[in-house]
Amino acid sequence: xxxxxxxxxxxxxxxxxxxxxQLRKGIEAMFFAYRGFTADPDRILEAKGYGRAHHRALxxxxxxxxxxxxxxxxxxxxxxxxxxxxxxxxxxxxxxEARVGRRDKRERNLYLTPEGEAxxxxxxxxxxxxxxxxxxxxxxxxxxxxxxxxxxxxxxxxRRYYQSMKDAG
Amino acid sequence: xxxxxxxxxxxxxxxxxxxxxQLRKGIEAMFFAYRGFTADPDRILEAKGYGRAHHRALxxxxxxxxxxxxxxxxxxxxxxxxxxxxxxxxxxxxxxEARVGRRDKRERNLYLTPEGEAxxxxxxxxxxxxxxxxxxxxxxxxxxxxxxxxxxxxxxxxRRYYQSMKDAG
DNA sequence: TTGGAAAGTCAACAAGGCTGCCCTAAAATC
DNA sequence: GATTTTAGGGCAGCCTTGTTGACTTTCCAA
Numbered sequence: 001x002x003x004x005x006x007x008x009x010x011x012x013x014x015x016x017x018x019x020x021x022q023l024r025k026g027i028e029a030m031f032f033a034y035r036g037f038t039a040d041p042d043r044i045l046e047a048k049g050y051g052r053a054h055h056r057a058l059x060x061x062x063x064x065x066x067x068x069x070x071x072x073x074x075x076x077x078x079x080x081x082x083x084x085x086x087x088x089x090x091x092x093x094x095x096x097e098a099r100v101g102r103r104d105k106r107e108r109n110l111y112l113t114p115e116g117e118a119x120x121x122x123x124x125x126x127x128x129x130x131x132x133x134x135x136x137x138x139x140x141x142x143x144x145x146x147x148x149x150x151x152x153x154x155x156x157x158x159r160r161y162y163q164s165m166k167d168a169g
Numbered sequence: 170x171x172x173x174x175x176x177x178x179x180x181x182x183x184x185x186x187x188x189x190x191q192l193r194k195g196i197e198a199m200f201f202a203y204r205g206f207t208a209d210p211d212r213i214l215e216a217k218g219y220g221r222a223h224h225r226a227l228x229x230x231x232x233x234x235x236x237x238x239x240x241x242x243x244x245x246x247x248x249x250x251x252x253x254x255x256x257x258x259x260x261x262x263x264x265x266e267a268r269v270g271r272r273d274k275r276e277r278n279l280y281l282t283p284e285g286e287a288x289x290x291x292x293x294x295x296x297x298x299x300x301x302x303x304x305x306x307x308x309x310x311x312x313x314x315x316x317x318x319x320x321x322x323x324x325x326x327x328r329r330y331y332q333s334m335k336d337a338g
Numbered sequence: 339t340t341g342g343a344a345a346g347t348c349a350a351c352a353a354g355g356c357t358g359c360c361c362t363a364a365a366a367t368c
Numbered sequence: 369g370a371t372t373t374t375a376g377g378g379c380a381g382c383c384t385t386g387t388t389g390a391c392t393t394t395c396c397a398a
Binding site: 237238239249250253257270273274275276277 | 375377378379
């Protein structure tokens with residue numbers, strides 16, 4: 001873990017992109033980019049009295065309509081109560097519908113109402129707008145690399161979730 | 170903003186990487202990757218009773234020793250009180266030293282003590298470890314694309330900060 | 339049929355954002 | 369030299385969103 005501190009790379013390959021300095025740049029890039037990534041939806045959410053947690057819930061319910069609370073928990077990586085509070089306000093406000101499971105009545109299947117769909121779309125469009133601009137500016141090859149690195153950075157469990165959604169399109 | 174919903178791209182170029190579906194994948198990739206990105210430092214921090222806010226402060230003080238509180242505020246994008254709370258505990262715990270400015274005595278110049286350097290290094294090494302693994306798995310070309318897209322995603326002000334640090338290396 | 343596991347709800351607490359107001363000291367400006 | 373602006377600290381109090389732990393309801397299997 002401290003092998004890449006000095007410059008000249010071993011072997012015949014160019015490993016300069018693995019220096020600690022390069023890695024620190026990558027860390028800062030992630031930090032600043034994530035701020036930008038969330039900035040636009042945050043503004044919309046604030047105006048409506050919601051937070052990032054609501055956005056995340058809407059996103060994943062939209063992504064996989066009818067899914068259960070437990071499944072959502074696994075994707076979001078938060079505790080039940082954290083999600084529950086957010087979910088309750090969304091249900092109260094008529095953005096999300098929680099139907100009792102048909103087979104297993106312990107389960108709640110989550111759906112977006114038309115109003116929920118509308119807000120999800122608004123948030124998503126704002127976020128996609130920035131993403132699209134970044135993608136366009138960087139070009140398709142850069143985008144492929146971007147996706148590759150992000151994927152490699154995920155925890156294995158999350159990577160599986162991510163990849164399973166990849167094809168569910 | 171709703172022009173890329175349908176498949177066939179205009180013009181002669183392949184713009185399939187700009188479909189809403191691709192953009193949504195990118196959004197999810199950011200979300201899951203950021204979780205991985207913070208996971209390792211978070212574990213260390215929790216064991217020591219600190220949070221992500223402390224990590225961010227340590228990182229940027231290390232990055233630019235002797236910088237002022239105001240400068241740090243601009244980088245972190247939080248309010249004075251938010252930062253002050255964090256900074257106070259770090260000073261009390263002997264991780265950060267706040268020296269009165271030489272020229273302008275209103276300013277406080279922030280430095281890491283040896284203990285502060287040690288914790289910063291521990292956190293940074295954990296985070297770099299994951300970053301290094303991801304970089305290695307994806308390869309130098311992907312890393313270049315990764316950095317390009319992230320940079321394009323930042324708010325202009327933050328991008329300037331980011332780029333100014335690029336060379337200060 | 340009963341006892342454990344799973345799904346979900348709720349209460350209570352903590353971290354870390356935020357605002358607003360007030361204060362000191364120093365610098366800059368008039 | 370007096371006034372205004374700037375850098376920073378401190379405090380009260382708010383909100384969101386994380387946490388744990390106790391509690392139903394439901395299901396399933398021994």
